Amino acid sequence: MSMKDLWQRLRHRRQFERDLDSELQFHIESRRDDLIRRGTAADEAARIARIELGMVELHKDSVRHAVGLGAFDDWSGELRRALRSLARSPLFTLSATLILGAAIAINLVLFSVYGSYLLRTPEIVQRGEVIDLVRLSGADGSRRVRPTADELRSISPAIESDSSRLLISNMVRMMLGGSAPRTAYGLAVNGDYLPLLRSRPRIGRILDGRDDVSGAAPTLLLSDAGWRVLTHSDPDVLGKSLMFSGVAFTIVGVMPPDFLDLQPLPPQFWITTEGYATWRGHYSGSDYSDGYDLSVLLSPGASPESLRQRLLPALQALASRQGKDEDIASVQLLKRTSLLAAGDAQDLNMAAVPIFALVLLVLVVACANLANLMLARATARRQELAIRASMGASRWRMVRQLMTECSLLATAAAALGLVLCALTVEPLHRYALSMMIGLGMEPIAIHIDWRVFLAATVLAGITTMSFGLLPALASTGRNLSAGARRDSAIGSITPSRLRAALMVSQIAASLVLLVVAALIVATAHRAQHIDIGFDEQRLLDLRHPAPDAALRRRIEQVPGVVGSTAVMRVPLYGWPSPAPAQVGERSRSVGLNRVDERFFSTLGIPLELGRDFRADEATNRATVAIVSAATARELWPGQSPIGQRIQFPPDPLDVLGLGNAGIVGEVEVVGVAADVASGLLFTGMDESAVYLPAPLAPGQLNELVVAVDPRQAAAAKRELIRICNQRDAAMPCEPWALTDVVAMQRLPFEIARSVASVLGLVALLISAVGLYGVVRFTVVSRTREIGVRIALGATATGVVRLVLGGALRQVVLGVVIGLPVCLLVSWLASGTLGWSVAFTPVAYVGVPLLLMATAVLATVLPARGATRIAPTEALRQD
């Protein structure tokens, strides 16, 4: 029977029952009439008619089964019984739903974020697959730079065919002029790019081949977010221009909000590669070109291998034609399956595995916990189950009833999980990307789509099986009839052993989870509180493409600005570049940075020994050096570093990345500066830093760090933006506070810490609640035994100690099993974090203590209660 028929029957159920009644009534009456006609007395005839038909209810049931209503009746009866049974213990039902709901919600949040980025496929108008160029490598395996748009265009005839089209794109950041200049994020694309995506503009038109030709007037397509942010939702934008650093881009269209580009962070606008080149030329005055990402749309049937065979020679020919000394030996191509570039997707998938493992571990803990509670409940209901068994219910039938309860719980928990997920996923997602949002980018929206529903259903199903089946089988097993008598010990062997095993494994899993969480929190804490060696609060990175002395003079006159310094690499942007050096007889690698004479004073880095650079030393690039304290200790232990010499082998220039810097040769150490942290914060101070003097000049140092009075920082920053944008519209600057850089570095830790804290807290709560519930139940069900013991002369303290011992044994066993796993995790993490962070004493000592305290609390309170009951009462208890 189809579901539709069943639904029709259910809708007209009353009518069906009435009809069935009258049909059978008609049968009895007709038979009675026949009998009367044959001479039977009326009363007797009615009696015979009823007897002949037999048990009417039984026939009705057969009819119901014949039309498919029977199975439904059985099922709904089962459901009613399960609901009644759950309603009888509201505390259990509520805590079970909350525990499982929280665990499912955590899984769903992670899954919906993952799904929104990695399971959404790009929408392409043609059938086929998108292949990403992931990596170009030289013969030595090193990465080669991405080709430029012009280069890609020049090789496109060799690659493009009927079966393949090129998609060229590059994320660009441009400064939008006006009274309050702001950074805008866009995507420079080739003419084929947008037409190949399923893109219908909300107004106007998209960019196509017409726009991407040399000499065409620069045009621009806005995204919905870009339209709102960059034009303030101007309803009449078509034909207007946006001015980027002196170049006007004419707006030709606006995309709808639901348009998905091939980008995880949707751009605010799209321009063409030619439009970008026009802007680039005007802005920097050079013909420098940016590298572009390449994707190829392959028609069905065309093989990625044949694409590789066309692409590699074309790129190699290109490299040799331009006389590049970088060979290209291989190209790595990957099929794109999501909004992320294939290479990024691969990396993210790798990163997602341990995170999914962690949140699944929370689910495992929750399931082990619920299984335990179910088992305890089933044991408490042994009498009920035994009575049902003695009345002829099969084991399968009883398992089914227990499983129905479990699936009801799991369904409620999944629904709760879905609601929690829907409420929290978008705020969490925006929090995780708050830095990007702060910079003006708008992330894609997270959709709670059918996949999330499916995941919730699957999780509900899996959890039902995992927390319901074992307890149901164990508690309906052998010796059930003994349960009817209630004088057996606390259930048969099987459930209590299973319960102990579940308790032990739950505690072990919780411990692992908590130790991992503590590890993450400790790492985050370290990143949060590390001393970076200078006061980043008062520093701004000017981020001007080519600062010069004139600009510097103007900047230093801005109210609130207290100084400035030129550097090669701004601290916090990465470790000093490693360079090979010779100290005495030893060769070693040292971290190298170039700074002007005001670096240490501007950043407030104290000099521990010797002197600072002089102005003339910076101008002349004198052969002197200041080393960090750590470097001094390492290179000259026990000696004065002042006057020591460091030899740089010929031509370290490629390493330095300074084209016309000249040979460094030998330098003399004139000072020792305090250590600073310029790389990843959590790894601590730089292991090695050698500072060489250089002046602010094109081709020398071109990063300017400005120190401001913290009280006037915001006003000074505004003024700086105004000055360097006003001075030459083609050369804008975008100052960043170093505190933002620190915050950006800390954000992942901040997020990891929040996530780990929540996971750890949930696991701890689940463990504690479960432990309490189960231990308490065990004690309560032993009330009778305790009464017997006291009647036989046991003291109250002795009884409590006995009960407590049993509970603590399980906790200790769980800890003993969990600890090696934790130690393994810590040992693996210690490679990157250092053992002192990886081995988190708080987790290793605190968590077992907390679990034990919970066990003690859960044991002592009811056990003491039990000892206070008079033995006669306890013995009478049923």
Added chain:
Amino acid sequence: MNPAPIIPGTLDLLVLKAVSLGREHGYGVLLRIQRASHDALLVEQGALYPALARLEQQGLIESEWGVSENNRRAKFYVLTRDGKARLKSDTADWKRFSAALEQVLSTPNLEALA
């Protein structure tokens, strides 16, 4: 002669045949079977209604409410097109089966099989 119980699985065929003789209610179907077999077959009254429901569920018969000969409201059944086809094929099957059965049962001795 005592009436024989229905061989399991044949009730549906008997009901189909009885309904094929014309529109009839459940009680009437019962009477038709008994009369047609000269009271040799005993249909268990309670089994009749599940059988009718099952056949209706399979789309072999249809039902409608009407008024009986004694002026009572009764549920009448008629054969559908599918029911006719089924009756025909099932009847043929049954005849083949009973003929085969008859032959087996009438085997006089082992030599007859040679």
